[in-house]
Amino acid sequence: CFSCQHPARDATSAISSSWQLRPVPGLQVPLRLPSDRRPPVRRFACPASIAAASAAASPAVPPGPPLAPAGIARVYKPRLSPEAMKEFWRLSGIGPDHSRAKAADQQAEVPPEIKRLYQEALPPIVSQDYRDPIVESLHRAEMMRRRRVINIPEFHVGSILAVSVMDKHAPNKVNRFVGLCILRRHTGLFTTFTLRNMVDQVCVQIEYELYSPSIVSIQLLKLERRLDDNLLYLMDAPHSHCTIPFDMVPEPYSRNDPVPVNRERVRLNPPPWMCKWHLHGYQGIDLEHLYSYLSDKDVAKAIEFSKAYKRYDLLDQYLNRVPVPDADYAFKDIFIQHQELLQHQQQQQ
Amino acid sequence: ASAPALSSQLIVAMATAPHTWLRLVPSCRSYSKATRLYKIDYPWKDEPKPHWVRQFEARRVDADLTPENRDWLRQWRLQRVRDAVASSSEAAAAASPLKEPPAARPLWTPRVSQRCGLVGIKLGILPMWYRNGQKVHTTVVQIPDQRVLRWVPPEDLGNYASLREMRPYRLNQSFLPRWLTQQRWGLQLVGAVPADPANFTAQWCGIFKAAGLPPMRKISRFLVSPDAALQPGACLGLHHFRVGDCVDVVARTVNRGFQGVMERHLMEGGPAAHGSTKFHRKMGSAAGGGGPIYRGKRMPGVMGNRFRAARSLPVLRVNTKHRLLFIKGFTPGPPHSYCQIMDSWMLDVRRSLDANPPPMPTYFAEDAPEGGYPEDVYHPDLLPYDQPLELPD
Numbered sequence: 001c002f003s004c005q006h007p008a009r010d011a012t013s014a015i016s017s018s019w020q021l022r023p024v025p026g027l028q029v030p031l032r033l034p035s036d037r038r039p040p041v042r043r044f045a046c047p048a049s050i051a052a053a054s055a056a057a058s059p060a061v062p063p064g065p066p067l068a069p070a071g072i073a074r075v076y077k078p079r080l081s082p083e084a085m086k087e088f089w090r091l092s093g094i095g096p097d098h099s100r101a102k103a104a105d106q107q108a109e110v111p112p113e114i115k116r117l118y119q120e121a122l123p124p125i126v127s128q129d130y131r132d133p134i135v136e137s138l139h140r141a142e143m144m145r146r147r148r149v150i151n152i153p154e155f156h157v158g159s160i161l162a163v164s165v166m167d168k169h170a171p172n173k174v175n176r177f178v179g180l181c182i183l184r185r186h187t188g189l190f191t192t193f194t195l196r197n198m199v200d201q202v203c204v205q206i207e208y209e210l211y212s213p214s215i216v217s218i219q220l221l222k223l224e225r226r227l228d229d230n231l232l233y234l235m236d237a238p239h240s241h242c243t244i245p246f247d248m249v250p251e252p253y254s255r256n257d258p259v260p261v262n263r264e265r266v267r268l269n270p271p272p273w274m275c276k277w278h279l280h281g282y283q284g285i286d287l288e289h290l291y292s293y294l295s296d297k298d299v300a301k302a303i304e305f306s307k308a309y310k311r312y313d314l315l316d317q318y319l320n321r322v323p324v325p326d327a328d329y330a331f332k333d334i335f336i337q338h339q340e341l342l343q344h345q346q347q348q349q
Numbered sequence: 350a351s352a353p354a355l356s357s358q359l360i361v362a363m364a365t366a367p368h369t370w371l372r373l374v375p376s377c378r379s380y381s382k383a384t385r386l387y388k389i390d391y392p393w394k395d396e397p398k399p400h401w402v403r404q405f406e407a408r409r410v411d412a413d414l415t416p417e418n419r420d421w422l423r424q425w426r427l428q429r430v431r432d433a434v435a436s437s438s439e440a441a442a443a444a445s446p447l448k449e450p451p452a453a454r455p456l457w458t459p460r461v462s463q464r465c466g467l468v469g470i471k472l473g474i475l476p477m478w479y480r481n482g483q484k485v486h487t488t489v490v491q492i493p494d495q496r497v498l499r500w501v502p503p504e505d506l507g508n509y510a511s512l513r514e515m516r517p518y519r520l521n522q523s524f525l526p527r528w529l530t531q532q533r534w535g536l537q538l539v540g541a542v543p544a545d546p547a548n549f550t551a552q553w554c555g556i557f558k559a560a561g562l563p564p565m566r567k568i569s570r571f572l573v574s575p576d577a578a579l580q581p582g583a584c585l586g587l588h589h590f591r592v593g594d595c596v597d598v599v600a601r602t603v604n605r606g607f608q609g610v611m612e613r614h615l616m617e618g619g620p621a622a623h624g625s626t627k628f629h630r631k632m633g634s635a636a637g638g639g640g641p642i643y644r645g646k647r648m649p650g651v652m653g654n655r656f657r658a659a660r661s662l663p664v665l666r667v668n669t670k671h672r673l674l675f676i677k678g679f680t681p682g683p684p685h686s687y688c689q690i691m692d693s694w695m696l697d698v699r700r701s702l703d704a705n706p707p708p709m710p711t712y713f714a715e716d717a718p719e720g721g722y723p724e725d726v727y728h729p730d731l732l733p734y735d736q737p738l739e740l741p742d
Contacts, residue, residue: 130473132489134472134671134673135474135475135489139475142475142734143734146735149736166738173742189476212478213478213732213737213738214478
């Protein structure tokens with residue numbers, strides 16, 4: 001409330017009178033004018049000021065919420081039943097996930113470790129015109145065939161990996177690189193990941209295709225997760241953050257435990273930077289330290305950008321998410337092939 | 350459809366070769382060599398033209414039928430479609446052919462034979478690797494159900510109804526295509542994707558009646574030499590192309606909509622700054638010093654949605670389960686668009702086919718190897734995903 005700083009009330013309760021249908025003299029049917037369709041002026045008022053205003057206007061009438069016009073229920077009443085609305089929200093993937101309490105059979109079908117192991121099994125987030133179920137099933141089948149030859153461990157951005165690729169010019173015909181995974185892109189057989197490390201005081205970033213047959217082995221040295229989807233800001237961070245010894249001993253981890261999250265906040269080097277890191281909503285950067293390098297205008301822009309307004313951008317959420325039924329189908333398909341893979345591995349042993 | 354009455358003069362004109370009666374006439378006087386102002390002239394240009402055959406028909410609302418009867422009728426229609434498709438399949442053809450087959454299968458004649466092609470549906474892209482570690486992108490094309498519809502011999506090309514209506518892009522070209530003037534090859538009409546007859550007009554269904562086929566959604570035509578002509582009703586299958594054959598894929602490119610000259614013709618536009626007044630993405634001058642703007646001047650317009658061919662792409666893998674061809678490289682068109690696949694016209698491919706002739710005129714069941722085909726047939730240079738890579742030292 002702009003008068004007494006009380007927390008704002010729900011906007012629907014403060015509807016102005018301009019929504020009433022204004023009958024035009026001479027016409028039997030009340031005409032709906034364009035001005036009637038304009039959204040009402042929202043004045044977020046607190047209970048105290050509403051009570052004061054209503055008391056001042058008509059002291060005889062007991063103070064209460066303002067009455068909505070007669071036609072409002074006809075226009076704004078949802079036409080779907082609550083159950084149908086719930087299903088719609090569940091399928092769209094938008095909004096808080098109230099469907100955690102799912103049916104037991106659906107939860108038991110696909111264990112959560114499948115979703116951690118096969119993150120690239122999800123279909124790509126593109127227009128529906130460019131997606132095909134046969135091609136996606138072929139991608140999944142070829143992914144599982146490749147996993148019979150090589151073991152691809154579960155890893156996330158922030159984990160430390162050791163990758164050996166075939167190199168005809170190397171002495172042992174194998175080139176081993178250890179690095180921090182800073183990026184993981186694309187889906188299916190196109191999946192790539194980027195490792196970053198310091199080699200002879202030189203920063204090196206190598207992008208590998210996960211399903212390339214020239215990869216001899218992928219070894220997970222440390223399973224960890226960071227606060228961001230990518231760690232590209234390490235390019236403008238001190239080199240100590242991405243210096244990993246090549247003879248690092250792999251740390252043991254358990255598949256059943258949740259992935260540990262490294263909540264460290266990185267202090268970037270002074271500008272100039274490769275990118276405007278303050279505009280991408282990174283949580284893994286020390287923001288106070290970052291803002292100390294920026295002007296007031298840039299800081300305001302960064303704060304504006306980091307607001308959680310994207311939560312209300314329904315189209316953005318719809319376009320940038322995989323539909324829940326497609327994701328379920330993909331993971332079920334992968335789960336069946338995962339069990340076949342385990343049988344194949346047992347037979348080989 | 351009832352055709353308009355034609356004079357005897359016209360009949361005589363039509364019976365001769367098209368390059369005798371089909372003329373490109375200058376539409377106006379011009380002294381410049383750069384002008385290409387032509388108009389098509391043919392004897393029956395001013396006669397009332399036959400209306401086009403409409404393919405799709407709006408669904409009739411049969412208010413007299415109950416929903417159960419409507420569903421029963423639809424199932425009966427679809428069952429007849431399935432029976433028609435099954436009776437013309439290669440299995441049925443092996444047992445009881447649809448029509449009188451040719452006495453002997455034609456032989457592959459070098460520098461003469463050109464086989465029919467296949468209609469395909471482009472699905473997407475799958476990456477694969479060669480045995481030397483090199484990556485290759487393969488286009489996944491599905492071969493739907495298709496049958497041969499009609500054969501138009503080279504002598505009848507001029508009379509063929511579809512060629513009488515000249516396409517507008519011929520106005521930009523100052524010569525006729527060689528397949529029309531030389532008349533070495535005929536037209537083979539192929540229908541693909543049989544569907545419910547209720548979706549189509551009676552005219553469209555009538556096109557398939559002569560061949561005894563159910564109506565199909567797509568009709569394509571291929572330029573085929575007379576020795577490789579197929580009879581109506583013949584079945585075209587996945588194994589018409591073998592792993593290792595090089596093909597040409599013709600399809601309509603992705604429609605990019607109305608685009609400006611910088612996107613469409615890669616013109617440079619103007620400077621973004623330095624005092625440029627409203628000249629950033631424009632064409633600039635259209636013609637020189639009072640002259641006319643000649644036909645074909647590059648201007649903004651709809652970009653894409655044109656037929657283009659990707660030439661000489663090898664078939665790297667064949668999947669029998671989903672009826673897929675894995676063609677190396679990229680083909681024009683968006684996913685789920687039709688494409689024509691045919692033996693490549695490139696000379697080196699034709700010479701290699703002389704040494705290793707493909708099944709002529711098409712693949713029949715008797716060509717199948719003993720034991721049938723496995724689910725996946727790979728090119729020998731291609732590395733399947735369940736095999737490890739072994740590089741030579």
